[in-house]
Structure formats: structure tokens, C-alpha cells
């Protein structure tokens with residue numbers, strides 16, 4: 048497959064400034080027709096923190112300002128994690144003998160009153176790892192420590208965490224468990240597009256979630272809601288191709304769920320990864336920041352593997368959790384307001400002293416707007 | 422967090438792990454979520470695992486297709 052084509056050249060081609068500038072021009076032209084049809088500037092939402100970051104850092108937001116408005120939806124896993132789930136992680140870290148292992152992004156996310164980072168200062172054991180497999184290795188090397196991995200993330204991350212359970216099982220590592228907080232993308236999009244009072248004309252679908260789920264599961268967006276949607280990769284050319292196509296669909300009144308990331312995303316996704324998710328997890332109702340409880344939008348460890356479920360092993364008290372009233376992350380994640388519409392934005396809430404998760408995570412909408420200008 | 426890195430496979434071990442390279446940085450990743458990978462292939466790496474193959478020929482074909490789309494749309 049691919050034969051003589053070199054991968055580095057292909058990566059360069061998707062970063063080519065010449066092609067990007069022609070696509071910018073195309074997006075501006077298409078946006079005029081789309082705007083004429085809508086009677087206002089088209090609003091396109093991304094649902095992936097990496098898209099949010101690229102749209103800001105590659106200058107897409109600025110270059111298309113006045114032509115397209117980009118908003119960020121519930122696509123940053125750290126941001127959509129509810130205060131209650133953060134509190135639960137904190138509870139785990141406080142249990143004597145437990146070491147919570149996590150991707151770095153979760154450390155500073157505020158729960159009701161504290162974050163994992165603040166807890167480490169109080170003596171809780173929290174360790175940042177780059178992969179679930181390294182958390183398993185840590186458990187294997189420290190048999191006297193109960194290692195709990197925070198399973199946060201969408202369909203992209205869930206199979207990798209499932210594999211860590213498989214690894215702990217096959218290597219007979221008794222002191223490894225997962226606090227499973229995984230979330231699923233199709234159910235939240237189904238809620239998002241039906242939200243009353245939200246202006247939304249097109250969706251950039253998250254390439255790496257789709258690499259697992261496939262493109263076809265998102266067909267309902269066009270079929271049931273007439274929402275133009277395009278699966279996109281993460282180079283500037285990927286994002287611009289998707290933007291042009293969405294604008295074209297708006298202008299032509301021909302919504303579809305298209306895919307410009309076919310080099311990675313297949314129609315039905317990655318069967319091996321879907322099988323491994325099905326083997327270890329089952330769908331469960333899950334609480335999202337900003338959205339509340341969404342039916343069957345999260346994952347839970349199956350009965351058969353309960354001994355790897357941290358909730359089962361430690362049965363922590365469920366915390367009484369509240370979101371900070373002055374933070375409007377919920378409205379940002381639902382596309383109701385822009386980060387700059389929040390009264391705390393850039394004043395009491397900055398990346399140095401963040402109030403909400405959307406300002407903590409590098410991929411959060413508020414952080415991206417702050418760093419690259421709203 | 423769903424960050425993926427398009428890395429090149431340098432060698433595949435008997436245990437199924439692979440040594441990959443991205444812009445000169447090399448590290449080991451798992452390959453149990455992808456079918457038949459061989460040295461020279463490109464994969465998307467996420468959280469220490471290859472989550473999907475990168476199909477270079479399709480990537481090129483999409484770019485070619487967009488040359489035509491750009492001509493038609495601008």
C-alpha cells in the first residue's frame with residue numbers, strides 16, 4: 048500500500064502553505080454564498096480539543112474572521128469531565144495506599160473545591176503517565192501500591208485503556224485498576240444538535256474518534272438533523288478542506304456526513320479496537336459538564352472484569368459535587384456563548400489562574416482563545 | 422487529548438510492539454489494534470498504541486481530488 052509514496056512528504060503536503068492559502072481563498076468565497084443563504088456568518092463547531100488548538104494556532108480563526116465563526120463544542124475530554132468525576136478522582140487519591148495515575152491534562156482540572164494537583168501538595172499520591180501501559184508497568188514494579196488509572200477520554204482512548212486491563216490480566220497484576228470515566232461522541236452530538244437556542248450550521252467531526260468508530264455512525268447528523276458534517280484530520284489543510292466542504296453543503300442545501308481524513312478514517316472504523324471496547328466495557332449513562340446526564344454516553348467496566356474496576360475495589364463515598372457558579376464552561380461547551388462572553392474570561396480566569404477546565408486544558412476553548420486572541 | 426502522531430514503523434518485534442519514528446524521535450508502541458504492520462508503514466499513535474494505519478495512497482488521492490475541487494469552486 049502506498050508503494051513509492053513517502054509518509055514525510057505526505058505530512059508536508061498537508062502542511063503546505065501554498066495549498067493552505069488557496070483553501071483559505073476558497074473558504075472565503077464559499078462562505079459568502081453560505082452567508083447569503085443563512086442571512087448571517089456561518090457557524091462551524093469543532094468537537095475535538097486538538098481541532099480547537101489547530102484552528103487557533105494555525106491562524107484559521109483569525110484568517111477567516113468575518114467569514115466563518117468557529118466554536119468549540121464538547122470535544123475536550125478534560126473539559127467535559129464533570130466536577131463530580133474530578134471529585135471522585137480526588138477521593139481515590141486520598142485513600143491510603145492508592146496511587147492515582149493519569150494523563151497530565153487531568154492534574155489541574157478543578158473539581159468542586161480542589162484538583163489532583165492541589166491534593167498532591169496535601170500528600171495524595173498522583174503520578175502522571177504517558178500511557179495506560181506505563182501505569183500497568185508501574186503497578187508491576189510496585190506491588191505494595193494500589194495503582195488506579197484514570198480512564199478519561201473518548202472512543203480514541205477507550206480501546207487503549209481496555210488493552211491495559213487485558214495486559215494486567217494476562218500478567219496477573221493484582222494491584223491495577225481503572226476508574227472508568229470514558230465518554231462516547233455520538234450520544235452527545237445527538238443532544239448538541241437538538242439544543243434549542245444554539246446557532247450551529249456545520250460540524251467538524253473528530254478524526255481520531257472517527258478512526259475507531261468509523262464515519263458511518265455519524266450519518267444520523269445529516270439524515271435526521273440535516274447538519275453538514277465532515278470528518279477532518281489535524282493538519283491545517285485537513286481543517287480547511289473540511290471547512291470548505293461544510294460551507295459548500297450549506298450553500299447548496301445538501302447536508303452530508305463527508306470525510307476528508309480517509310487516509311486514517313474508514314467507513315466502519317477499526318474493528319479490532321471496537322471489539323476490544325466491547326469486550327471490556329459496556330455503555331452507561333454519564334454526566335457531562337454543561338449537559339448533565341446523557342443516556343448511554345459513557346463506558347463502564349463489564350461484570351466479568353469487575354476486579355479491575357476501581358469503583359468496585361474501593362467503593363469510595365460519592366462526593367456531593369457542585370460546579371463553580373462563576374464559571375460558564377457549560378455554556379461554552381454547549382456552544383451557547385463564546386469564551387470571551389464569560390465575564391471571568393481574561394480577568395479572574397487566565398491560564399495561570401484558571402477557574403474552569405476550559406481554561407486549564409491546552410485544548411480547552413477558553414485557553415485557545417486566550418492564547419491566540421479571541 | 423485525542424492527539425495522534427503519524428509515525429513510521431522502523432521494526433516490529435515478536436511480542437507485537439514496534440519501534441516507531443516521528444521527526445527523529447523514536448519510541449516503542451503497541452500494535453495489537455492494527456492489522457499486519459511492517460517496517461516502512463505509517464501508523465497513527467495515541468497513548469502508546471498504534472490506533473490505525475495511515476494509508477498514504479489515499480492521502481495522496483484526496484489531495485489530487487481537492488486540486489479539481491479547488492478549480493471548480495474558486
Ligand code: SF4
Nearest residue numbers: 375376389396403413
Ligand atoms: S473563561 Fe474561565 S470561567 Fe469563563 S467559561 Fe472559560 S474557563 Fe470558565
